[in-house]
Amino acid sequence: MHVLVCEDDELIASGIVAGLTAQGLTVEHVATASAARAMLKVAEFDVMVLDLGLPDEDGLKLLQQLRNSGLEIPVLILTARDSVTDRVDGLQAGADDYLLKPFDLRELAARLHTLLRRVAGRSVNLIEHGALTYDPSSRETMLGGQPVDLSRREQSLLQALLHNRGRVLSTEQLKDSVYGFNDELESNALNVHIHHLRRKLGNGIVETVRGLGYRLGPADGGDQSK
Amino acid sequence: MMSLRLRLSLTLGAAFALIWALAAAWMLSDLRNQMMFSLDQRLVASARMVAGLMEQLPALPTKGEGTHFSAEQLNVPGGMACQVSSLRGEILARSHTDPQQKLEAEKMGFHDQMIDGAPWRSFTLARGDLRITTADRQIEREALNMSILLAASVPVGVALLGCLCLLWLGIGQGLAPLNRMRDALMRRSADSLEPLLIQPLPSELQPLLDTQNQLFQRIGRTIERERRLTGDAAHELRSPLTAIKTHLQVARMTDGAARDQSLARAEEGADRLHRTLEQLLLLARVEGSLSFDDGVQCSAEQVAKLAIQDAASGDRQRIKFQVPTKVSAAPVQMPAVLSIAALRNLLDNALRHTPSDGAVELSLETTDNRVRFVVRDHGPGIAEADLQHLTQRFWRNGQSTGCGLGLAIVQAIVQRCACTLRFDSRPDGLRVELTMPLQPA
Numbered sequence: 001m002h003v004l005v006c007e008d009d010e011l012i013a014s015g016i017v018a019g020l021t022a023q024g025l026t027v028e029h030v031a032t033a034s035a036a037r038a039m040l041k042v043a044e045f046d047v048m049v050l051d052l053g054l055p056d057e058d059g060l061k062l063l064q065q066l067r068n069s070g071l072e073i074p075v076l077i078l079t080a081r082d083s084v085t086d087r088v089d090g091l092q093a094g095a096d097d098y099l100l101k102p103f104d105l106r107e108l109a110a111r112l113h114t115l116l117r118r119v120a121g122r123s124v125n126l127i128e129h130g131a132l133t134y135d136p137s138s139r140e141t142m143l144g145g146q147p148v149d150l151s152r153r154e155q156s157l158l159q160a161l162l163h164n165r166g167r168v169l170s171t172e173q174l175k176d177s178v179y180g181f182n183d184e185l186e187s188n189a190l191n192v193h194i195h196h197l198r199r200k201l202g203n204g205i206v207e208t209v210r211g212l213g214y215r216l217g218p219a220d221g222g223d224q225s226k
Numbered sequence: 227m228m229s230l231r232l233r234l235s236l237t238l239g240a241a242f243a244l245i246w247a248l249a250a251a252w253m254l255s256d257l258r259n260q261m262m263f264s265l266d267q268r269l270v271a272s273a274r275m276v277a278g279l280m281e282q283l284p285a286l287p288t289k290g291e292g293t294h295f296s297a298e299q300l301n302v303p304g305g306m307a308c309q310v311s312s313l314r315g316e317i318l319a320r321s322h323t324d325p326q327q328k329l330e331a332e333k334m335g336f337h338d339q340m341i342d343g344a345p346w347r348s349f350t351l352a353r354g355d356l357r358i359t360t361a362d363r364q365i366e367r368e369a370l371n372m373s374i375l376l377a378a379s380v381p382v383g384v385a386l387l388g389c390l391c392l393l394w395l396g397i398g399q400g401l402a403p404l405n406r407m408r409d410a411l412m413r414r415s416a417d418s419l420e421p422l423l424i425q426p427l428p429s430e431l432q433p434l435l436d437t438q439n440q441l442f443q444r445i446g447r448t449i450e451r452e453r454r455l456t457g458d459a460a461h462e463l464r465s466p467l468t469a470i471k472t473h474l475q476v477a478r479m480t481d482g483a484a485r486d487q488s489l490a491r492a493e494e495g496a497d498r499l500h501r502t503l504e505q506l507l508l509l510a511r512v513e514g515s516l517s518f519d520d521g522v523q524c525s526a527e528q529v530a531k532l533a534i535q536d537a538a539s540g541d542r543q544r545i546k547f548q549v550p551t552k553v554s555a556a557p558v559q560m561p562a563v564l565s566i567a568a569l570r571n572l573l574d575n576a577l578r579h580t581p582s583d584g585a586v587e588l589s590l591e592t593t594d595n596r597v598r599f600v601v602r603d604h605g606p607g608i609a610e611a612d613l614q615h616l617t618q619r620f621w622r623n624g625q626s627t628g629c630g631l632g633l634a635i636v637q638a639i640v641q642r643c644a645c646t647l648r649f650d651s652r653p654d655g656l657r658v659e660l661t662m663p664l665q666p667a
Contacts, residue, residue, distance in 0.1 A: 009465050011495055015472030018488060022479040053461065080464035081457055102468035105475040 001116060001136070001159055002044065002177045005029045006036045006059070007051040007078065012101075016049065019105035024139050024152050025112070026180045033057035040066070043176045045073055046163060047112050052079040052090070060093045067094035074115035078103070113137045120163060127162045132201065132219035134162060141201075143219065148200055153178055153193050161206065161216040170213040230404070234397045239390050246386050250379065257378065258371055265367055266336060269306070269349040273360040276308050277353040305366050307346075309359045318356070331359045338364075403428050407435070419446040458620040462502050462629060469495035498629070505631035508567065509619070512638040518561035525555050526597035526664070529562070530590055533569035537577065544580070545573060547588045554592035559663040560643035568639040571632040572601045572658050578628055579605035579656070592664065599660045607651040616649060636660070 003020060007013040008031045020027045028043070030036045033054045040048075052059035063075060074096040079086065087098050096115050099108060113136040117125050127134045131144045139155050141148045150158065160169065160177035169177075175190055194206050194214065207217040228236075308321040309329045317328050330339045331350045339346055341361075348361035406424055414420070421439040473492035477485045511518075524532065527549060534545050558565050569588075576586040584604035591598050608616070608623060615621045617637035620630040640647045643662070650657040 009469065011469035011491060011498070012465060012472060014491060015469055015476055015488070018476040018484065019472055019479065022476060080461040080468070082460065083457065101464045102471040105472055105479075 001025045001046045001112065001156070001163075002180065003027045003112060004036065004039060004045045004048045006031075006033070006048065006054065006062075008032065008053065008055050009051070012051075016105070016108070020109060020112075023105070023109045024155050025109065026156055026177055028180050031055075033059070033062040036062065037066075040071065044173050046177070047073055047115055048075045049108070049112070050075055050077050050095070052077060052081065052086075060089060063090075063093045063095060074119055076108075076111060076115060078108075110137050116163065129162060129165070129216070130219035132205070134158060143201055150200065151193075151196070154197050154200070157190075157193050157197055158201075158205075161214070165216050168209045168212045168215045174214060231394075231397050231401050234401075235390075235394050238393055238397070242389060242393065243386060246382065250382050254375055254378065257374060261371060261374065262367070265362065265370075266347070266349070269336075269347070269360045269362065270351075272306055272308065273349050273351040273358050276310065276360065277351055277356070277358045280310060280353070280356055280358065305362055307361045309361075311357050311359070313355050313357065329359045329361055331357045403431055407431065419443075419449070455619060459506065462506075462620055463499065466495045466499035466502065470499065502629040502631070505629055505635060509631055509635050509638055512564065512635060512642055518563050520561065520563065522562045523557035523665075524562040524565065525553075525557055526590055526592055526599075526662075527553055527555075529558055529565045529569060529597075529662075530588060530599065532562075532566045533573060534588070536566060536570040537573040544577060544585050545588055546585050550589070550591055553590070554594075554597070554664060556592075556664040556666070558597060559665045560645070564639045564643060565662055568636045568645070568660060568662075569599055569601075571636050572599075572660060575628065575632050576601050576603035576605075576656070576658070579603050579623070581605070595664050595666060596661050597664055599662075601658045601660070602655055604655045607653055607656050608649075610651070613649055613651060617647075 001024075003025050005013060005016050005020070005027055007016060007029065010031070013029050013031065017027045017029050028039060028045070030039050031054075033056050036048075036050075039045075050059050050063060054062065059077070059079075063077075066075075075094065076097040076099060077090045077095040078099050078101060079090070080101040082100050090098055096118075097111055099111060113125060116136070120127075125135065125137055127136065133142045134140070136159060139150075141150050141155070141158065156178040157174065160174055171190060178190065178193065198206055202220055204217040205219055207215045209215055306321075307329065309317060309331065310319040311317045311328070311331050315331070320328075329341065329346070329348055330337065331348075334350050334352055337348050337350065339348060339361075345364040346361045347364055347367065348359050350357055350359045352358075403424070403426075407422070407427075410422055410424055414422075419442045421442055422435060424435060427435060470492045473488040473495065477488040477492065480488065530547060534542060534547060537545065573586060573588065580586055580603040586604070587600075587602040589600045589602075612623065617633045619634040622628060622630045636647060639645065640660070645663070646659075646661045648659040650659070
């Protein structure tokens with residue numbers, strides 16, 4: 001899951017980035033509203049975490065403006081202001097969830113998963129795809145009832161594919177989801193992870209669409225010989 | 227407590243009724259005296275008239291007891307008895323059979339007597355060897371008196387009742403603006419702070435309404451300020467707390483160098499929380515009424531040196547302090563703790579906004595009764611529009627790392643201790659001038 005964190009307090013932001021990364025999410029951090037706008041233009045994000053007290057612009061105004069210009073990804077507001085008016089204003093401006101500082105990193109991750117699940121129209125926090133099931137919060141992958149051990153990158157890759165069922169994802173989009181911007185990337189790193197995923201979940205799980213990118217394929221279980 | 231209208235009506239009504247009653251009693255007693263006098267005069271006149279008649283009549287038989295004249299014959303008014311008797315007491319003539327008992331005619335002049343158990347008033351006149359006595363019944367006098375009293379008191383009573391009614395209505399009318407005010411107040415919700423609008427209002431109540439509205443306004447502003455302050459304080463305290471908690475959780479999720487880094491950052495957060503708390507407490511104490519006077523007295527130069535010592539420890543050598551050649555040794559006329567804290571906050575602020583290789587200059591000069599500190603930094607200065615925010619709580623210039631309370635504390639100290647504070651921003655840095663009172667030599 002590719003997360004954009006917009007938080008001006010450097011100390012808090014570094015904690016969120018480290019904590020969400022440790023829980024298997026791919027996180028990008030910006031400190032200002034203008035940086036957030038720029039970042040949303042150049043990369044695809046699944047969800048956004050927004051602090052209201054930004055130095056250059058009020059977070060609510062930013063959110064309203066982003067929603068008006070067609071931003072559809074779920075947004076979770078993170079703030080230290082706890083009055084009911086603040087919360088109502090936040091939700092009215094287009095936020096999908098509201099978390100009060102100080103918060104629990106596990107709760108933040110769980111809420112982000114829930115937001116994504118809601119967007120995907122699922123009612124249980126478990127993604128099923130043929131013989132494959134994936135739990136975004138516990139990051140457990142099961143294939144035909146058997147647990148499969150995936151690395152963090154492989155989990156991110158699988159999640160990106162599962163969240164975009166039926167759609168073709170370009171190499172760039174997949175890289176954003178799996179690595180974010182900060183990681184130094186070897187040119188064939190993505191191919192290595194795709195290869196590993198195919199080896200563990202079956203060759204068909206990642207379909208290559210020539211010239212365009214990759215797509216989620218059928219999960220047919222233990223048919224690993226192909 | 228009783229309503230104002232009822233109270234006013236009762237007080238005024240009682241006073242009214244009392245005065246009217248006294249006047250009426252006075253008038254009626256006067257009237258009664260006049261009437262008694264008139265009735266007595268009638269007895270006298272009747273007796274004289276009978277005496278005149280007796281002289282014209284033929285001599286009465288000496289033993290003609292029981293001789294009766296009718297009242298008409300003697301020409302005495304109805305209800306009045308008349309008796310003519312000799313000096314010896316023999317009754318020569320009487321006007322009627324009633325009363326049976328003869329009238330007492332021993333004494334001359336007016337006389338109250340009981341005849342057949344009823345009180346009479348009589349008048350006896352001596353004329354020659356005759357005694358003429360006229361009398362009338364007290365009961366009749368009283369009845370007459372009563373009917374006059376009644377005739378006089380009914381209009382008085384009606385007038386009094388009418389007055390009381392008008393009083394009640396008039397007071398109600400007069401108090402109507404108060405009632406309107408009461409109704410307007412009762413219609414408001416308890417926490418409403420909107421100004422009251424009542425028109426028209428008499429000039430006596432207008433100041434009350436104005437004061438009330440000013441009070442509402444002041445309370446509204448205070449509540450708004452407090453609300454903002456608690457909101458700000460919550461934000462300022464929760465932010466470092468969030469940093470601490472987040473990094474501690476990260477430390478639990480990771481190990482090795484990542485864990486050490488997270489723990490170090492959690493500690494950084496704790497330091498920030500500590501600083502913010504200290505500053506908030508100091509601000510609350512300065513703004514409160516607690517005394518800071520510990521008997522320690524510092525001269526201006528000592529204040530400057532102590533403030534430099536307290537200022538951000540690592541950066542102390544960046545502060546250039548020029549000790550003037552001629553400086554007053556008089557102690558600063560305010561608690562030393564506060565004068566040092568104010569100057570230290572200015573120095574901290576200057577250090578924070580000066581690039582790490584730049585210096586902060588502190589100069590001081592004394593006049594007869596004041597000391598003037600000038601702190602000059604080599605930062606970028608501050609926009610004209612932002613000068614007014616400088617002493618606002620939790621306001622920070624851009625990405626400043628301060629807790630946003632330093633200058634607010636200086637401002638609070640300035641207000642408490644009769645100091646002055648002036649900012650002068652130029653492109654080559656901000657100059658802050660702080661003056662404090664000195665004890666007269």
